[in-house]
Amino acid sequence: MAGHPYTLLDVFTDRPLAGNGLAVVHDAAGVSDDVMLAFARETKLMETTFVQPADVAGADYRNRIWTVAEEIPFAGHPSLGTAVAESLRRGEEDVVYHQQTLAGIQEVTVSRRGGSARASVLQEHAGTGPELDPAPVMAAVGLAAADAHPALAPQRVSTGLPALIAPVAERAALARARPDVPAIAALGQGVVNFYLCWVSATDGRAAARSFPSLEVESEDPATGSAAGPLMLYVHDHLGLDHLEIEQGVEMGRPSRLIADIEDGRVRVGGDVVVLVTGTLTLP
DSSP states (O other), X not given: OXXXXXXXXXXXXXXXXXXXXXXXXXXXXXXXXXXXXXXXXXXXXXXXXXXXXXXSTTOSEEEEEEOSSOEESOOHHHHXXXXXXXXXXXXXXXXXXXXXXXXXXXXXXXXXXXXXXXXXXXXOOOEEEEEOOHXXXXXXXXXXXXXXXXXXXXXXXXXXXXXXXXXXXXXXXXXXXXXXXXXXXHTOTTOSEEXXXXXXXXXXXXXEEEEESSTTOOOBSOOHHHHHHHHHHHHHHHOOOEEEEEEOGGGTOOEEEEEEEETTEEEEEEEEEEXXXXXXXXX
């Protein structure tokens, strides 16, 4: 049995017990994949991360990101939260890290004072798919075709993890959504996050809910890996360069994500709060 430094944080919030929870296990070079998955299931959080030494040039550490079902190539709140946890562990307040994930190397910026921080990750434009028929997309979350935005069609967009951007005409439709996970999975497109969203084109505000495509996962209160694709989507369709996204309200975990276009790429950031530091014993 080995002891590992351990950090628990809330991401995309400036207050504890809101936003998206994250568990970070440090010094995890010797932790097996089976144990990583088992501990991710133990936490029951959206994601749990394991920090290992980088094995590619230019990276400061390797970030292994696990859901309760599998390891995933990239995610937003685990990128921010892991960087803040590492800055606390290393005693660094204002720092830029280059993290290695299965999706490549991402730049993560941290400004931390004690247990409170602001962080952001620079994401890649990994790909955009064809526009989809709104009717089956809306039906997959219990909405009518008339709830779809009349001018913004659903589309698969990725900055490292594929998201289906599904705009609605009225914000009130978000509260009425009832996801059917098999129906979401049946949409295909390699989608991991179904991002149902309302966007105000006049002032750069948005609201969203994120639903999974796997039965074992649950709704996500803050999804940085979908906020990035949404920013690229509205930049392409509406010409916006900045978004402030509200998510998690319907779950009682209000979150705020900030996305900006930066030299053709998207940066997603927000506040982070440290809840717990300690030592974790793993086999």
